[in-house]
Amino acid sequence: MADKVYALPNVQSPSTPVIFNPEKCIGCNTCVEVCQIDVYIPNPEKGKPPIILHPEECWYCGCCVTDCPTPGAIKFNYPLPLKPRWRNKETGEVMQVK
Numbered sequence: 001m002a003d004k005v006y007a008l009p010n011v012q013s014p015s016t017p018v019i020f021n022p023e024k025c026i027g028c029n030t031c032v033e034v035c036q037i038d039v040y041i042p043n044p045e046k047g048k049p050p051i052i053l054h055p056e057e058c059w060y061c062g063c064c065v066t067d068c069p070t071p072g073a074i075k076f077n078y079p080l081p082l083k084p085r086w087r088n089k090e091t092g093e094v095m096q097v098k
């Protein structure tokens with residue numbers, strides 16, 4: 001009889017270091033393989049984006065995003081302190097790094 005393995009995402013940390021686009025992600029799991037600290041695990045459903053299991057461990061090295069072979073499938077979601085906001089002097093418009 002095969003052993004069952006359970007993987008429980010960390011519900012203590014609501015942070016999401018990256019955002020997958022399920023329309024573009026092909027589920028190749030390159031991002032899973034290049035992440036040296038195992039933030040992700042493969043999705044049990046083939047062709048679907050990986051599961052972010054330990055978001056709090058991400059240190060934004062960028063490997064998963066730069067090695068993804070599918071443009072637009074994954075993008076960074078920088079934490080708030082890394083998203084500076086400023087106001088346009090002339091228009092008053094508030095801008096923020098996306």
Ligand code: SF4
Pocket residue numbers: 020024025026027028029030031032049050067068069070073074
């Ligand atoms: S490397 Fe890109 S296409 Fe492959 S699973 Fe990750 S996000 Fe999806």
Ligand code: SF4
Pocket residue numbers: 017034035036037038039040057058059060061062063064065
């Ligand atoms: S940015 Fe680096 S540490 Fe964070 S999930 Fe991607 S590969 Fe892993």
